[in-house]
Amino acid sequence: MTAPVLILGATSDMGRAIAHRFAAQGYPIQLAARQVSRLEADKADLQIRYGVAVSLHEFDVLAVETHASFIQELPEQPAIVICVVGFMPDQKACEQDLSLALEVMRTNYEGPAVILSLFANVFEQRGFGTLVGISSVAGERGRASNYFYGSAKAGFTAFLSGLRHRLAQSGVQTLTVLPGYVHTRMTEGMKLPPLLTAQPQEVANAIFSAIEKKKDVIYVRPIWRWIMVVIRWLPEPLFKRLSL
Amino acid sequence: MSSPITHRGYLQQLCGWGRYPVQPCHVYCPRSESEILQLLNSGLPLIARGNGRAYGDSALNGKATLQMRHFNRLLGFNPQTGQLIAEAGVLLADILELFVPRGWFPLITPGTKFVTVGGMIAADVHGKNHHKEGSFVQSLDWLDLLTTGGQIHRCSPSENRDLFYWTVGGMGLTGVILRAAFRLRPIETAWIRQTTRIAKNLDEVINLFEAAQDVTYSVAWIDCLAVGSQLGRSVVMLGEHATREELPAKYRQRPRRTPRRRKLSIPVDFPNGALNALTVRAFNQLYFLNQQRKAGQSFVDWDTFFYPLDSLLGWNRIYGRRGFVQFQCVLPLRTAREGLSELLHCTSAAGAGSFLAVLKQLGDQQGYFSFPMAGYTLALDFPVSQRTFKVLDQLEEITLHYGGRFYLAKDSHLTPMCLRKSDSRVERFVQVRNAHQWNVHFASEQSKRLNL
Ligand SMILES: Cc1cc2nc3c(=O)[nH]c(=O)nc-3n(C[C@H](O)[C@H](O)[C@H](O)COP(=O)(O)OP(=O)(O)OC[C@H]3O[C@@H](n4cnc5c(N)ncnc54)[C@H](O)[C@@H]3O)c2cc1C
Numbered sequence: 001m002t003a004p005v006l007i008l009g010a011t012s013d014m015g016r017a018i019a020h021r022f023a024a025q026g027y028p029i030q031l032a033a034r035q036v037s038r039l040e041a042d043k044a045d046l047q048i049r050y051g052v053a054v055s056l057h058e059f060d061v062l063a064v065e066t067h068a069s070f071i072q073e074l075p076e077q078p079a080i081v082i083c084v085v086g087f088m089p090d091q092k093a094c095e096q097d098l099s100l101a102l103e104v105m106r107t108n109y110e111g112p113a114v115i116l117s118l119f120a121n122v123f124e125q126r127g128f129g130t131l132v133g134i135s136s137v138a139g140e141r142g143r144a145s146n147y148f149y150g151s152a153k154a155g156f157t158a159f160l161s162g163l164r165h166r167l168a169q170s171g172v173q174t175l176t177v178l179p180g181y182v183h184t185r186m187t188e189g190m191k192l193p194p195l196l197t198a199q200p201q202e203v204a205n206a207i208f209s210a211i212e213k214k215k216d217v218i219y220v221r222p223i224w225r226w227i228m229v230v231i232r233w234l235p236e237p238l239f240k241r242l243s244l
Numbered sequence: 245m246s247s248p249i250t251h252r253g254y255l256q257q258l259c260g261w262g263r264y265p266v267q268p269c270h271v272y273c274p275r276s277e278s279e280i281l282q283l284l285n286s287g288l289p290l291i292a293r294g295n296g297r298a299y300g301d302s303a304l305n306g307k308a309t310l311q312m313r314h315f316n317r318l319l320g321f322n323p324q325t326g327q328l329i330a331e332a333g334v335l336l337a338d339i340l341e342l343f344v345p346r347g348w349f350p351l352i353t354p355g356t357k358f359v360t361v362g363g364m365i366a367a368d369v370h371g372k373n374h375h376k377e378g379s380f381v382q383s384l385d386w387l388d389l390l391t392t393g394g395q396i397h398r399c400s401p402s403e404n405r406d407l408f409y410w411t412v413g414g415m416g417l418t419g420v421i422l423r424a425a426f427r428l429r430p431i432e433t434a435w436i437r438q439t440t441r442i443a444k445n446l447d448e449v450i451n452l453f454e455a456a457q458d459v460t461y462s463v464a465w466i467d468c469l470a471v472g473s474q475l476g477r478s479v480v481m482l483g484e485h486a487t488r489e490e491l492p493a494k495y496r497q498r499p500r501r502t503p504r505r506r507k508l509s510i511p512v513d514f515p516n517g518a519l520n521a522l523t524v525r526a527f528n529q530l531y532f533l534n535q536q537r538k539a540g541q542s543f544v545d546w547d548t549f550f551y552p553l554d555s556l557l558g559w560n561r562i563y564g565r566r567g568f569v570q571f572q573c574v575l576p577l578r579t580a581r582e583g584l585s586e587l588l589h590c591t592s593a594a595g596a597g598s599f600l601a602v603l604k605q606l607g608d609q610q611g612y613f614s615f616p617m618a619g620y621t622l623a624l625d626f627p628v629s630q631r632t633f634k635v636l637d638q639l640e641e642i643t644l645h646y647g648g649r650f651y652l653a654k655d656s657h658l659t660p661m662c663l664r665k666s667d668s669r670v671e672r673f674v675q676v677r678n679a680h681q682w683n684v685h686f687a688s689e690q691s692k693r694l695n696l
Contacts (some may be wrong), residue, residue, distance in 0.1 A: 038276065044318065045317035048319075048320070049318060063458045129424075185275060188252070189253070189254025
């Protein structure tokens with residue numbers, strides 16, 4: 001029996017796709033999100049389709065004080081933890097309502113960093129496991145159109161990078177996933193360039209093979225690596241004048 | 245998180261499988277029942293949409309089209325009874341991929357597997373076994389419907405019976421189907437034992453059908469350009485689920501595995517007019533010569549037998565950018581021979597050759613508003629043009645004359661008048677819709693066009 005894959009943020013489109021990908025491979029699945037009742041249907045679905053064991057776990061990424069007990073209460077420690085949690089409301093709304101901005105920063109950085117830190121300690125001691133964080137290309141340079149989200153993801157990317165550095169000799173893999181645009185509820189209805197936009201399924205496949213290949217950082221669509229090189233290196237005076 | 249995600253829709257050019265008409269629609273893609281409820285409470289009349297395989301405008305609503313594809317989970321399966329419980333947005337193709345290897349097949353299936361459970365119920369689809377086993381409702385144990393007032397009703401032949409029978413075949417106009425339980429049949433193998441017969445004319449086809457009452461699956465492809473004594477020339481295909489015993493030795497080892505079919509996709513629109521009388525005639529000739537060679541018995545995998553067109557992904561683009569319309573009617577048994585002959589005359593005389601002409605025998609129907617009735621159903625495709633609309637007018641006239649009715653899942657052309665003349669059940673449907681205020685909450689471009 002393989003140890004399970006834990007998905008944090010399992011009600012999201014990406015979370016669902018990832019659960020399917022790993023269940024299809026025979027992994028038992030632990031789905032975690034707020035209001036686990038919303039996951040009952042997914043549990044049945046994964047069991048019928050793939051015949052794997054599925055368990056549901058209440059998890060609120062913002063309730064950081066509960067994270068340690070969340071981990072303790074898991075019936076079994078996972079082999080792989082994938083943190084898909086993310087929150088991207090309208091930037092303009094965040095500028096007006098700083099409590100919303102705060103929520104963005106906490107949901108995209110503080111919460112994920114805390115839970116993965118706690119898992120890191122468990123995994124390090126145990127000597128194996130994989131930690132996966134879904135960050136964002138938005139974290140590679142702050143832009144007027146979504147810098148609350150972007151800065152939190154920047155923090156998360158840096159956190160993952162540091163964590164990987166620390167765990168390098170421990171047998172624990174840390175994977176940073178930079179998806180670029182993805183067709184999810186977050187981006188629904190936006191006009192996204194088809195060449196740069198992935199389906200949740202693609203993200204799931206990319207994560208699966210990156211874990212197999214022991215990768216550190218992946219862009220789901222490779223073209224994003226080059227786009228981000230350009231965007232990162234644009235001189236600030238020029239960057240300021242672009243609307244991105 | 246404290247802030248609720250406000251539900252937004254977005255504007256998209258939408259159409260049915262025939263790519264006619266095309267209509268800008270506000271599309272909503274809910275992930276939960278509460279999001280559907282929110283939308284319902286906002287007061288917009290909305291229509292649910294499955295996988296857009298209805299040909300015309302029945303799954304379009306400019307103000308609010310509810311894309312159900314995120315409701316795509318399987319909720320339960322009982323291997324004793326074959327009962328599958330599935331959310332409305334589950335694709336038949338997914339069910340097949342999963343369950344054929346496990347020895348199960350849907351009791352009723354339409355001619356494409358790219359339809360959703362909700363779409364099959366809303367149209368109460370029929371298959372090649374309708375004469376023997378009925379339409380989708382026959383395999384349906386219950387469904388959950390979200391309707392006026394925001395309530396979810398469990399509907400079945402014994403619970404909320406009227407709502408159940410108005411919803412099957414109700415084209416999404418009674419509410420939003422959320423999930424349903426229906427039965428699969430056990431199969432020993434994934435193969436169909438097919439018998440192919442050639443009929444020289446319409447009389448022969450019908451005689452073949454009449455003689456094949458007990459055969460589970462039957463269908464005929466008509467060459468609708470054939471005229472005179474050859475009018476109605478057809479290839480008739482009869483099929484049964486093959487048992488393991490019957491299979492040729494090479495398939496018997498793994499009888500529920502079939503070779504994967506190659507998928508071709510049509511990458512671009514054909515130029516308008518590419519399908520003219522000449523190319524269609526050539527196609528039909530080739531097809532007939534080919535089938536004539538194959539007449540007799542053979543073993544065909546389920547995918548090829550039931551879904552011959554699905555391997556040509558996007559074949560609707562063959563008809564060019566203007567799109568196409570399908571005409572499908574059913575004529576009662578007593579007038580079928582005469583009526584069909586006139587329909588085919590009309591088609592071939594117009595030279596508006598149809599790529600696809602399919603004839604099936606239908607049996608009795610149960611749904612209050614379902615399409616089938618005991619008789620014969622004919623389906624024809626035409627590229628969209630002014631001339632086509634004239635032909636459709638004529639075909640509709642003929643259908644009315646012979647006491648037939650029309651399939652709403654294929655329609656984009658009927659008028660309120662014509663529909664009412666064809667079907668005495670329409671008035672009752674409208675009354676019930678008004679009485680329960682379904683008309684306030686559920687509407688499609690089709691229901692507006694037809695005053696339903
Ligand atoms: C190649 C081809 C072959 C076909 N062969 C057959 C055949 O042999 N027999 C047959 O009967 N039909 C046949 N059809 C028609 C097809 O089966 C029906 O149109 C079916 O309804 C399409 O399902 P869909 O999920 O794509 O629904 P859509 O086209 O998206 O919607 C069709 C109708 O269902 C309603 N609907 C969809 N989901 C819901 C829901 N969740 N709740 C309430 N209403 C809903 C819509 O409002 C609409 O009125 C064929 C179509 C094609 C393209």
